[in-house]
Amino acid sequence: MRIESEKQLRDYRKKLIEADKKLVKKIMVCHGPGCLASGAEKISAEFEKQLKKKRIKGVSIESVKKTGCHSFCEKSPLVAIEPAQVLYTRVQIRDVAEIIEKSVKGDDVIERLVYHDPKTDEAIEKYPDIPFYKHQTRIALRNLGKINACDIDDYIRVGGYDAAVKAVLHMTPDEVIDEVKKANLRGRGGGGFPAGRKWESCRKIEADVRYVVCNGDEGDPGAFMDRAIMEGDPHTVLEGMIIAAYAIGAKDGYIYVREEYPLAVINLQKAIEQAEAIGLLGDNIMGTSFSLRIHINRGAGAFVCGESSALMMSVAGHVGEPRAKYIRSVQKGLYDQPTVLNNVETYSNVPMIISNGADWFTSIGAPKNSGTKAFSLVGKVRHTGLIEVPMGTTLRTIIYDIGGGIQKDRQFKAVQTGGPSGGCLAEQHLDLSVDFDTLTAHGSMMGSGGMIVMDERTCMVDVAKYFLSFLVSESCGKCIPCREGLYQLYKLAIAISEGRGKEEDIARMERLSDHVVVGSLCGLGKSGPNPFLSTVANFRDEYLAHIVDHKCSAGVCKELIKFEVITEKCDGCMACISACAVNAITGKKKQPHIINQELCTKCGACVAACNRDAIAVF
Amino acid sequence: MVSLTINGKVVRAEEGEYLLAVIRRMGIDVPALCQHEAVEPYGGCRLCMVEITKDSWDGWKKYVTSCLYPVEQDLIVTTHSDKVNDLRRGILDLFLARNPETPLIQKLAADYGLTRTSYEAIPEPNDCILCSICTRVCDAMGFSAISMVNRGHGKEVAPPLHQAPPDCVGCLACAQACPTNYITYEDVGNRRTIWNKQFELLVCDKTGRPTITKEFADYLIKNREIPEDYFRIDDASHREELADKMGRITRWSVTEEAK
Missing domain, CATH: 1.20.1440.230 (NADH-ubiquinone oxidoreductase 51kDa subunit, iron-sulphur binding domain)
Structure with a gap:
């Protein structure tokens, strides 16, 4: 089947929804980066294995969905039961039988596995009630955790490719650009340059060949927003690129994926094949004269290739070095042709803008910073994970409401935004609104969305x-x-x-x-x-x-600190003695131990081994 | 044609020209270490940075590398403002930390009032200033036998895997273009060694002097439509032959006119 009209897409979607209704329960197993690392694949396999044996009405193997990132990575592996909206955290293989018995067959909730508020220990069954999710607004990450990542049918069922059909069949390229311009969609890769203006200037340049390029070279330490989108919802990236290519008149598109993301490459490749099979990509898209081929390029592990001109050099097969951009890439980009480059998150916002209109988009967020921004919230915060908040949300809301505050109730010290070349903001900046202009004005930057929280023990x-x-x-x-x-x-x-x-x-x-x-x-x-x-x-x-004082108050800089046993606290358990790799600690059982400062390498193993906090750092 | 102001003087320039070319034409000395007329500008040494502004920019100024900045109508350029000089001094300070013994760097740094670096010099300095002229020249010749390898502070010019480069024909373009003579080669008799690769030189039929490498001659014959027997004799012999030919033509025409 090839989709060539809006009606065809709607009819197809109706069929998919009907088929979906037959599944009374769905088991959404998170296959995001964090959950995969903690064994999500085995859990989904176990669900499939056990469901095969059992006959439950309205539940089949198809009920098990391997979704993109559920984003509450700190509690991985995650399993959600739909439509009850129950979220199970830290699920083990041995829990699978119980989940099937109680929550799939029956309608009970296993209290042991749901989220518990760290302060009140109250169990919260439904994920929309968990503070981590409650304060979020999801546009770019809208489908993560909701659909099977590698299934175009799932994507179409939840409204996918509506925007592409609307743009290609019912709008002129100028109308598309106007809509994106009106929405004031700013580049989510960090620069914050308005995407609509970029598209418009590219379209205005006379050329036979133009390119759309998607930057998926997310290199900031601790950032994984684009990875989650490419792995968990690859079709939204394609749809955004189709709309952009239609608007500027490109026939070829490139997605530059970071070397470290092999699953993103596999899922994007599958998505491209699926979209080509039904005529949404390839030659004569939707029966029109518009054609677009999307190619995947893998990076080779250089951070600098996330920089637009270096990325284009790398796609063209040269050494990934940037060039001066006095002549902009919308004029002379990839292979010296006019090129539009946006990042993954920017493209995934585009379909929603075309579907819902610019006014809807500008109603979210802050002045001149419409929409939302995804962040990977990591570091010393209680709830680490992937979040998306309206622009203008304060750092305090992100760290304390969504993130649940600092681990072990320690003191907040700084938050680093914008990746390695971003900046550290301090306590007095906590009430700043998170948007492109405010962060830049205070010496940091939005960057692609890494957010590292640091506590008092960080130097x-x-x-x-x-x-x-x-x-x-x-x-x-x-x-x-x-x-x-x-x-x-x-x-x-x-x-x-x-x-x-x-x-x-x-x-x-x-x-x-x-x-x-x-x-x-x-x-x-x-x-x-x-x-x-x-x-x-x-x-x-x-x-x-x-x-001046040669002191590191956080106790991190090895040359400036020393470890000492507090004799009053030490009960002589000898735990530190066995932990010390260089035999710098001596002492007898039930007598205070002594650290030989000359031998000590300040590795901190003794501090970790001591149960009585009897080793102090000076 | 566009007109712009450089150091207070109004000048005209071709559209598409780069600022540095116009500045140099005016006889203004702006240093540039990675600039070479045979290859495209690179923007690596940053010494040719100048201050630009326009009346319409409301006092806003920008610092750009003049080697890469295309001329613009009404641009106001200052090549030696305090800020630009400070920036060049800062960059030369960094150069001195990397290439403390290199005469070219020492001289340029002295022009900006620096005799030694204020930073810690790198442990094993050499004369390579990483201007990439050699690799770009090699690319332009059509060989790409050497390239920049590694990145950041460990960047260096090298043949693939630090082995004798298979694509090198021993043309010496890299060594001749190198501004600091860091790239060395050795000609002994009719043998040449460069980048640890040995070449045999052709010998002139007339003088017996070595000419170019056999590999380079083969390449030129094949790719640049040069007659096969052209490299039989050396350049000096070619000139002699040409002079002889021209002399005969002149003598002939003089006699013809006299008739």
């Missing part, structure tokens, strides 16, 4: 050092301010963390940072000093403590 000099080391090894090395400048910044940060820093080093580093920001060729270098600049702006005292 900010160490954080700056870590991110600088990441950028030093990921700089492509083409231009000197980034290659040598970031290296020297890193060296100076090491000196400070080892207590060798001088007071004037901070000013030197600030001056060097300015040279790197102004002098660098691409965004990586231009934002490279941010880890240092934002930590020194918000935590200057901590830098000075390292330099």
Whole structure:
């Protein structure tokens, strides 16, 4: 079958909905990155195995859906029972029989497996009531956890490809661009450039060949939003690209997927084949003269290839180095042709804008920052996972309401947004609205959506050092301010963390940072000093403590700390003695132990081994 | 044609020209280490950065590499503002940390008032300034025998896998274009060694002097439509032959005119 009209798509959807109604219960097993790592594949296989043996009315093997990321990764593996909206957390294989018996066959809820509020220990059965989900608004991630990732029928059933059909059959390219412009959809990859304006300027340039490119090279440490979309809902990316290609007049599209995401490649490939089979992709889409082929390109593991011009070099088969963008890629991009490049999340917003209209989209979010933004919330926060919130939500809501506060009720110290070249925001910034302009104004940036929460046990000099080391090894090395400048910044940060820093080093580093920001060729270098600049702006005292007092208050920088046994607390259990790999701890049973400072390597194993908090860090 | 202002002077330039070309034509000294007339601009050394603005920009200024910035109507360019000089000094300071012994860098740094780097010099410095001229020239010649390998601080120019490059024909374009003479080669008798690869040089039939490598000659004959026997003799002999031919033509025409 080939879909060539709106009616055909609607009729097909009706059929799919009818078929779906026959399934009384559905078991949504999360196959997102976190859950797969904790054994989700075995769990879904176990459900299938057990359901095969049992005969339950209205439930079959088809009831088991291998969905995209349910996003509450901290509680993985996750299984949701629909339509009851019950979410089971940390599901083990041995729980499968009980779930089938009680919740699939019957309508009971297994209280042991549902989410419990960490403060009140109250069981929350339905996931929409869990605070982690309650404060979210889902547009880009709308289908994650709701549909089978590799099934175009599931995608069509929930309204998929409506927007593509509407755009291609009932709208002119200019109307599509106008709608996206009116919606003020800004690039979700971090730059925040309005997508509609990008499309419009690309369309205006006279050329025979144009390209649409999708940036799926998500390289920020701790970020996995685009991965979840590509793996869990690949059709939404394709649909967004079809609409963009139709708007600008492209015949070829490329999806650049990060090397580390093999499942995304497999799922996208399947999605492309499925879409081509029913005429939504390929030659003469929906029976019109519009044709689009989408190709998948795999990266080779370079962070810099997430930068637009380096990405295009890499797609074309060259070394992934950026070029100066005085001539923009909408003019001269991939293979020197006009090119529109947007990231995965941007494309997945497009179908919703076309379906629901620009006014609907602008009604969500903050002024000049319409819509939502997905973040991967990680670090020392209680509930880590994938979230999507309206722009303008405060950091406090994200960290305390959605994230459930800091682990072990420790003190909040900083939150790092925008990936390695983003910045660290402190306590006084918690009530800032999260949107492109506000974050940039306060020395950080939106980035692609990594959000790392840090507590009092994080040393900010160490954080700056870590991110600088990441950028030093990921700089492509083409231009000197980034290659040598970031290296020297890193060296100076090491000196400070080892207590060798001088007071004037901070000013030197600030001056060097300015040279790197102004002098660098691409965004990586231009934002490279941010880890240092934002930590020194918000935590200057901590830098000075390292330099002047030779103290690391967080107890992280090895050269500046020492471990000592608090004799009053030590009960002489000898746990630390066996934990110490270098035999630096001596002592007899039931007598306080002693740490030999000369042998101690400050690895912290004794602190972890001690049950009585008897080892202190100074 | 567009007209723009550089250091207070109004100049005209062809559309599509880069700023650096116009600046140099005016005789203004703007340093540029990765610039080579044989290849496309690169934008790696960042020393040719200049300050640009326009009357319509409300005082907003931008710092761009002039080697890559196309000329624009009404652009106002300043090549040696305090900020630009400071930036160049900062970049040269970083260069000095990487190439402390390189005369070209030392001289340029001295022009901007620097004699030694304020940073920690790298442990084993060499003369390569990573301008990529050699690899770009090699690409332009059509060989791509060497390239930039690794990234970031570990970047270097190298043949594939650090082995003798299979695609190298020993044309010496890389060594001749290298601004710091970092790329070396050795000609002994009719043998040439470059990038650890050995070549045999052709010998001139007339003078017995070595000319170019056999591989390079084969390439030129095959790809540049050069007659097969052209490389039988060396350049000097070609010139002599040509001079002889021209002389005969001149003598003949003089006699013809006299008649």
